[in-house]
Amino acid sequence: MKKLKIAILDAATLGGDIDLSAFKKYGEVEIYEYTAARDVLSRSAGRDILITNKVPVGKDTIDSSPCLKLICVAATGANNIDIKYCREKGVAVANVAGYSTSSVVQHTFSMALYLIGSTRYYDDFVRNGEYSKSQIFSHTGRPFNEICSMKWGVIGLGAIGSGVAKVASAFGAAVSYYSTSGKNQSREYKSEGLEELLKTSDIISIHAPLNEKTKDLIRFQQLSMMKPTAIILNLGRGGIINEADLVRALDEKKIRAAGLDVMESEPPSPESRLFKVADLERLLITPHIAWTSVEARKRLVHEIALNIDFFLNGECRNRLDLK
Numbered sequence: 001m002k003k004l005k006i007a008i009l010d011a012a013t014l015g016g017d018i019d020l021s022a023f024k025k026y027g028e029v030e031i032y033e034y035t036a037a038r039d040v041l042s043r044s045a046g047r048d049i050l051i052t053n054k055v056p057v058g059k060d061t062i063d064s065s066p067c068l069k070l071i072c073v074a075a076t077g078a079n080n081i082d083i084k085y086c087r088e089k090g091v092a093v094a095n096v097a098g099y100s101t102s103s104v105v106q107h108t109f110s111m112a113l114y115l116i117g118s119t120r121y122y123d124d125f126v127r128n129g130e131y132s133k134s135q136i137f138s139h140t141g142r143p144f145n146e147i148c149s150m151k152w153g154v155i156g157l158g159a160i161g162s163g164v165a166k167v168a169s170a171f172g173a174a175v176s177y178y179s180t181s182g183k184n185q186s187r188e189y190k191s192e193g194l195e196e197l198l199k200t201s202d203i204i205s206i207h208a209p210l211n212e213k214t215k216d217l218i219r220f221q222q223l224s225m226m227k228p229t230a231i232i233l234n235l236g237r238g239g240i241i242n243e244a245d246l247v248r249a250l251d252e253k254k255i256r257a258a259g260l261d262v263m264e265s266e267p268p269s270p271e272s273r274l275f276k277v278a279d280l281e282r283l284l285i286t287p288h289i290a291w292t293s294v295e296a297r298k299r300l301v302h303e304i305a306l307n308i309d310f311f312l313n314g315e316c317r318n319r320l321d322l323k
Helices: 021-026 037-044 059-063 083-089 101-116 119-127 159-171 194-200 220-225 243-251 294-312
Strands: 004-008 027-031 049-052 070-073 092-094 151-155 174-178 203-206 231-234 257-260 283-285
Touching (some): 021 027, 021 294, 037 059, 059 083, 070 294, 083 092, 101 231, 101 257, 101 283, 151 194, 159 174, 159 203, 174 194, 194 220, 220 243
Parallel strands (some): 004 049, 049 070, 231 257, 257 283
């Protein structure tokens, strides 16, 4: 087999603890921790294969890379690739799906349990010395409820949403869902309209893609429909919940709390309105880490290598340019 030239454009997104040596069997591998827009052309030149998570690869890069045969997206979403132009120029594009389902499901419940149990408050209560001053052995300053007494609403019933529904059911919650595409249906769980789901759920978790149907799906009007004791979690994409409206809803106590693993801008500006919420206990933000378990990232690298193997064997595994 001809030795190929491969560039990994944003290896830092895969984590420094993940072994990338699997790609060396194909030939020469150049690993860049991060690639700025101004460097994409030069780092792609002469490469047969590009591996990118979020670095955009567009028309100019493709035109200046006549050797380019395959773009491997180290993610499920491929909106950073000009797939239509790749199709015109005969450049294959392959993504990876399903590698992070267990990781995202787990993080969903990590966030939910943190907020339901007022974990920040109780941890601070001990650390700031208040517990040491107590006359009793326990403290009930922030009452919490059991998930088995709650209704869990899932927005987006794909693989991740279905996984969350399964675990929520195991906790004993009543589960319903709203399909943003209308395509994903289930006989196990109750399908509801968005308004009904918002009004009746105690916990709502979002696991949908960002598109014309889901952009600003949850605004102040929708948040105001929710129970004042309800929690909403977004592990889909930033932009599904309007951030300005979310801060307003939290400050006006329209809902109890929110958890975000995704934001409209990533990373957010230091001036982001999210950092101005009045009560920090009501908002939990994690830096888009739900997908990043060690196991998920190892699966991701393994799947990328498989995509290369299949491509080199003339097979069409996970090819986006053929759709």
